[in-house]
Structures are given as structure tokens and as C-alpha cells.
Amino acid sequence: MAIEFKPSPSLPPPSNAVGATAWIKNNLFSSPLNIFLTVFSLYIVYLLVPPAIQWAFIDATWSGESKAACTAGGACWAFVASYFDQFMYGLYPSAEYWRINLAAIMLVVLVGMFAIKAVNKMLLSIAIIVVYPVVAYFLFAGGIFGLEIVETSLWGGLFLTTLLGIVGIVASLPLGVVLALGRRSNMPIVKSVCVVFIETVRAVPLITILFMASVMIPLFLPDGLNFNKLLRVLIGITLFSAAYMAEVIRGGLQAIPKGQYEAADAMGLTYWQSMILVILPQALKLVIPGIVNTFIGLFKDTTLVYIVGMFDLLGRIQSATHDANWLGTTAEGYAFAGFIYWVICFGMSRYSMAVERKLDTGHKRN
């Protein structure tokens, strides 16, 4: 009679292989070089961190009317506090701040609703992509329902930065997808148009494009035909990052095995069906790190609108440091700007990692 085979039971790992002590031993003190590096790093941290905390918190002044109030020798946060509204909203009339706040809250709520299972995702997407921009535009610009008209030249601060960033991000992704697909197309005209566009835009600095958008295009347009500078700048930023996005996405498309295209073709899907249902979901997932890289780059590049006379967060801070009452507060201004940009960019990066984990379907095992 055959003997029945029973696998032996799994045993727990030895105690010196798990837990905090084992981790510290393995990662920080595993060799003489590692011990040296650990001690050296701790020394650098000791040199830098306590003085920074001393400056930013312990010796800092939090309120006051001018630089003269900051006598403690530390950071003069009173400067940021007194200019805070301008940093956030630019020159937008203070009585109308609620419009920006309301639009921001609406966006957060709408995006947050994606987490709720019962909500129809299709309708929600339409609400965010089609309805919300229209509502937000009228909230910001005014002119209907008795809302006071606010010229775009008054828009500024973090509001303008976020607006440029979000519109650029939302518009450049689909445009990048189309350009990437076009560059891989078999149709010679489509392909050359995409290649020429991508290579031209990538070869030019963003500043050049912004100058073109704000200064040169109006010269070429016939009299009477003129459109808003903010809109021109938005288009410039979008086209610029779409060119980069296209190359990132093309990388993803190339990483999809030929068999996926063949399987989609063999079951009779049309070109667009196979792209939208089979290829792009996989390709975009693969290049999330690259896409977010481009997003973060785009967000930080929006500071360049300063060059064409628009005052975003950094622009507002810079001009505020020239205020005679607050001379000598440049360090605080830049520290504050750096902190805001860091929070937003770090948030984007963490969010993208969460999305990657959520979309992981054990793909890598194949």
C-alpha cells in the first residue's frame, strides 16, 4: 500500500531574525563601514537639526506689525502671518475669498466621493471633469448670479499656483496619451505631426513658451482678437507638459508585451477598444512613477509665470519681501514657500504610491 505524503508543518523563524533589535542590527550596524556611516549620519543630524528648530520655533516671533517686532533672533513668522491672505489669494478682493474657498471645498468633497462605494463613478467623473470646471470658472471670474467680476490679473498666490497646477495636470494627461498613441501610429501623417510636436516642445525651455504665450502671440493675432493672458499661459503650460507626458506614456506602451496587443486583436476589439480597455490601463499603471514625476515637475514649474508678470505663491512672497516694513525677511518667505511646495509635492508622491498599491493585481508574477 502507498504511504500517504504529509508536508511537514511550517515553523516560526528564529527570534534573532525578527523584531526591532534584529532590524537595527541588520540595517544599521551590520559591518564596520555601516557602523561608521550610522554614527556619522547621527552627528550630521545633531549639527543641523537643533539649530534649525531653535531658529524656526524656539526663537521665532509669531506676531507683529513689522520687522522691528522680531527681536528674538529667530524666524520672523509675523511677516508670513501679516501677508498670509495675499500669499493664499493674491490680490483677489478679500470680500470674495469665500468663492475660492467654496470651490476648493467642492473639489475636495467631489474627489473624496471616489472612496465611497455606492457612488456611480461614471457620473462622478463627468461631474468633476465637465461640470466642476464650469462652476469653478464662474465662481472665480464672477459675472453671473450677481457675483462681482474679478479680473484674472488679480488672481494670484497659492490659488493661482493650484489653478495652474490642476488645469495643467488634468489637461496634459489625456493630451499626452493621444500624442503617445499618435507617435506609435502606423499612419505616417499622424505620426510625423506627433513626433514634430513632441520634439519641438521638448527642445524649448518653458520660459520661452511662456514668453511666446504672453508677449508674442498677441503680436501675431489680428486687432480685436485677443484672449486672456491666463488662458494663454495655461495652454502653454499644458502643451509643454503634454510633450513630456507623451514620452513617459510611450515608455509604458512599449513595456506591454506584444501578446497583449495580439490577444486584444484576436478577440476582435477595435483599435480604440483595445487601447482603452486593455493596453492603456496596464501601460499607465506601469508608468505612474513617471507620470507623477511629470506632475510634480509641472507643479513646480508654474512658479515661472512670475516671468510674465503673474504673481503665484512664490511671486507674491518675493514681492512681499520688498515691503519696506519687512526688509530682511527673505529667508522666512522662502522657507514658507518651500514648506508649502514640499507639502503638496510630498502629498502627490504618497498618493501615487497608494494608487499603485491599490492597482496592483499580482501583475509582476507573470
Place this chain on the structure above:
Amino acid sequence: MTDKNMALAQLEQGEKAIIEFNDVNKWYGDFHVLKNIDFSVKKGERIVVCGPSGSGKSTMTRCINRLEEHQKGSILVDGIEMNDNLKNIETIRKDVGMVFQHFNLFPHLTILENLTLAPIWVRKTPKKEAEEMAMHYLERVKIANQALKYPGQLSGGQQQRVAIARGLCMRPRIMLFDEPTSALDPEMIKEVLDVMVQLADEGMTMVCVTHEMGFAKTVADRVVFMDAGEIVEANTPHEFFDNPQHDRTQLFLSQILNH
């Protein structure tokens, strides 16, 4: 219908060729991969294509649903000529299921979504109906309990059975198999072959590129042997294995059967 009538009806249908190769030639650059392929498959026929690697057997099979283009001659599938006409290609692809060596399941979709994708988007079947049909075929390949998993969580043999079920969900008239067991562990080959044998017993028209000679012997109506882009010999399994006509066939058989 009585058994006899059914057999008669099948015989009648069997007379019509569902796949026809007329003097088909294909080149990859200067390399002549298919040379004067003249060959037809009748409805309900089970064809096994074998031959050494690089002999053009996969290429020939992939010409049937135009994953590969031929440059000379004509291929008629179900009476429709395979040419640059996209409409023709899409019509044929709806009716021709294909199973690949490397499964090519869509890793971002669940097993169930893999099966319902084409019925929903190509055949415009309502989602609910498509899902019921998908579960029916998953049951047939004995894998229904994995419907909500992702392909990456299944073994190779399970994935290939899913791929077969995915092909069947389009209710195809022809199934193409391109070395369906070549990427599998020996233990898993049988579970896939069992599904294919069952399919053959139900009268599906099958063109199968494979090295599984046991499968060829039991299932095939005809075995096609290819070498260097040509069909060397095509015969019933009995004749093919016991009485091969060409030296090349004899050499091939001696090499794969006596190892």
C-alpha cells in the same frame, strides 16, 4: 433529430471548407516563411500542425485571423477573404477564437472580466448575460471558483484553461491553438489537454499547433507536418504515424517519438 440524421447533417456540413489557403506565400523581409501553402480545413475538422521550430507552423495559424499578413495568394475564412479590409478582419476575428502559448490573459482584469470583455464590447452582449455565459464556460474548464481572482494568482495550467474559456465565450466557429501546452509544467499539460479533447469531442473546428503527439493521435482528423515553410505531408493520424511518406517526416517522428 435522430443520431443518424445528425451524422448525415454533419457530413453534409463537413463537405464545405471553412478555411482555405490558396497558394499562400509570406516573407519576413527576405526570409521566405510560408511557401505555396495550399490547404483547406472542413467544418468540424480537427487539424494538428506539427514540425520543427521555425518551420512556419505558428505563422500559418496566425494568418488565419490575420495576426500575420500574407503577401501572396489568398486565405478565405468562412468564405470571407482576409485582406486589408478592416471590416472583413473584424468579422472573422469575432468568429475565430485563439489560444496562445503564453496565455496572454489581461493581468489588470479579473478572470471573469477577462472572459466578458469581448462579448460585452464586440458582441454587445448585456453584462449580466455575458457573466452568466462566462461562468458557464469557467465551469466547463473546472475553474469557476477562481472567477474573481486575477490571472497573476493562478497557476499556468489554470491560466491556460481560462484562456480557452475566454476564447469560447465569443461562441467561435473555429478555435486556433498556438502551442497551448509548450509553456506549461508537465503536471499541468494534462489538465489543458483534457479540456481540448472535450472541445474536440463536441465538434469544434480546431487548428492546433502542438508537439503533443498523443493528442494528435487521439483527436486529430488530419495531421499536417511542416518544414522550412512548406507543408511536407498532411494525412490521417493513422497514416501519418504508421506510414509516413516522406524521409523528412520519418526523421521528425523518429526524433520526437524515441527520446
